[in-house]
Amino acid sequence: MRRKYGLGAIQKQQNTEAKFKEKSEAITKEQIDKLTDQMNAFKSHLEKFATKHKKAIKKNPEFRRQFQVMCATVGVDPLQSSNNFWTRLLGVGDFYYELAVQVIEVCMATSYQNGGLIAIEDLLRRVKLSRCTARKKDEDITTDDILRSINKLNVLGNGLKVLKSNKSYIIQSVPKELSMDHTDVLRLASSNRGFTNKSIIRSELGWEENRIVKVIYDMIMEGLIWVDNQAESNAPHYWFPGLFSTSN
Amino acid sequence: MPDPVLSDYWQYNFPPFFTIQPNLETRKAQLEAWSSLILNHCKNNRIFKIDLKKALTEPPFQNASISRGLTLDGLITIFENMKEKGVADWSDKNKSSVFIYWNTPEAWANLIYHWVYNVGYINNVCTLYEIVSGDETVKEPFHGLDYEVLKKSLQVLEKQGKATIISLDDNGGVKFLG
Numbered sequence: 001m002r003r004k005y006g007l008g009a010i011q012k013q014q015n016t017e018a019k020f021k022e023k024s025e026a027i028t029k030e031q032i033d034k035l036t037d038q039m040n041a042f043k044s045h046l047e048k049f050a051t052k053h054k055k056a057i058k059k060n061p062e063f064r065r066q067f068q069v070m071c072a073t074v075g076v077d078p079l080q081s082s083n084n085f086w087t088r089l090l091g092v093g094d095f096y097y098e099l100a101v102q103v104i105e106v107c108m109a110t111s112y113q114n115g116g117l118i119a120i121e122d123l124l125r126r127v128k129l130s131r132c133t134a135r136k137k138d139e140d141i142t143t144d145d146i147l148r149s150i151n152k153l154n155v156l157g158n159g160l161k162v163l164k165s166n167k168s169y170i171i172q173s174v175p176k177e178l179s180m181d182h183t184d185v186l187r188l189a190s191s192n193r194g195f196t197n198k199s200i201i202r203s204e205l206g207w208e209e210n211r212i213v214k215v216i217y218d219m220i221m222e223g224l225i226w227v228d229n230q231a232e233s234n235a236p237h238y239w240f241p242g243l244f245s246t247s248n
Numbered sequence: 249m250p251d252p253v254l255s256d257y258w259q260y261n262f263p264p265f266f267t268i269q270p271n272l273e274t275r276k277a278q279l280e281a282w283s284s285l286i287l288n289h290c291k292n293n294r295i296f297k298i299d300l301k302k303a304l305t306e307p308p309f310q311n312a313s314i315s316r317g318l319t320l321d322g323l324i325t326i327f328e329n330m331k332e333k334g335v336a337d338w339s340d341k342n343k344s345s346v347f348i349y350w351n352t353p354e355a356w357a358n359l360i361y362h363w364v365y366n367v368g369y370i371n372n373v374c375t376l377y378e379i380v381s382g383d384e385t386v387k388e389p390f391h392g393l394d395y396e397v398l399k400k401s402l403q404v405l406e407k408q409g410k411a412t413i414i415s416l417d418d419n420g421g422v423k424f425l426g
Contacts, residue, residue: 112277195263223274226264230316239264 046071058095061142068148099141100149102127107160107173114242115224116174119190120146122242123171143169165190170242176222181207181215186224186240194243195228197235253288254308257281266316268325279329286326287335291350296394299345300324339396347397351389356401359390361410361424370426375419376402 056063106126110118120143128141150160150171161172165187172178178186188204189196201212216238219225224240231237259265259281269275289295289308300323303309310317318326327346330336334352339345351359360379364370367384378384380398385391390398402422405411414421 220271223271226269226274227267228264229267237263239262241262244262
């Protein structure tokens with residue numbers, strides 16, 4: 001076989017490469033066009049679907065969650081902006097903004113009692129209560145909705161923090177930083193009907209007396225815990241009011 | 249039978265509610281809740297005066313279901329706080345019992361004077377018995393009012409020049425002025 005040397009050969013090679021490139025671009029474009037078409041078709045179907053099931057989305061929490069998951073898969077966020085197509089169509093954005101406002105209201109109204117810590121179940125119960133009186137009896141909301149609405153709020157800064165505790169969540173509405181020690185004690189109490197005491201902390205977390213005394217003192221001063229001097233064990237119990245109501 | 253007032257207060261089943269709280273902010277919230285609970289409880293059961301020794305043994309100051317109860321110091325703290333707010337007053341220097349003003353003597357005075365005016369007893373003499381236990385006042389809110397609170401209320405009217413108290417023993421009487 002004759003080996004290709006010289007200018008002509010290089011030019012020829014370059015031409016071939018250019019043609020290949022052209023072709024591959026054409027194919028890619030075609031694919032993208034196809035995909036775009038598909039996505040558009042999907043989007044329009046999703047929109048049709050959403051319009052059709054608008055009521056169900058608003059009323060049925062499980063349906064709403066599934067819809068959210070579906071939207072997330074294709075990169076559509078119906079909550080992202082207040083004046084995009086989705087919110088205009090569905091009012092879903094409004095749904096979460098409204099919920100977020102109610103969540104804040106409950107957190108503020110209870111913070112002088114619980115120091116700004118509230119278990120999500122209790123929060124949900126109170127939000128439901130306030131929605132009930134405000135005419136919206138037909139809508140059912142879940143802790144998932146609460147978490148989503150809080151998530152939306154975080155765009156505005158760290159107003160509400162979500163602390164995971166066992167299988168549940170605790171919402172913190174005060175801007176103070178909880179140290180790791182505080183959070184540990186909080187978690188301990190949340191799995192113990194809302195209270196703890198020195199000996200529980202000692203045996204569960206293995207802390208020194210000084211460390212226990214300090215964390216308890218801090219939390220009393222922050223208004224996070226209430227002291228109960230009439231406990232059966234004679235040693236005081238320390239209660240988180242925000243974790244209490246759900247334990248009953 | 250669950251008490252309709254007490255079940256309105258989640259705190260009533262919250263064990264530390266019966267220990268006066270060391271943190272001042274928390275204590276403020278606690279005393280506020282106690283004050284509201286006591287006023288509603290007394291209004292609902294038409295209680296005018298609370299004996300502290302007795303209070304140490306019964307609801308709402310004791311909650312047997314969670315084995316918690318206020319101590320004497322706790323009670324005194326709560327009533328002192330209510331006194332500052334003008335909704336309670338010690339009946340004696342020893343603080344052995346306390347008047348609970350779910351209606352203040354001023355408010356009772358207004359209600360009584362309003363009734364006197366409506367039935368035309370201005371310039372008449374009424375006995376204390378007639379006012380709180382007589383047939384004519386059965387439908388009035390002050391029917392059954394504690395005598396000592398009644399006397400305080402009449403003294404308010406006297407200060408306002410709307411009444412002259414003739415005598416304040418239990419058979420006493422009062423003349424209402426126009």
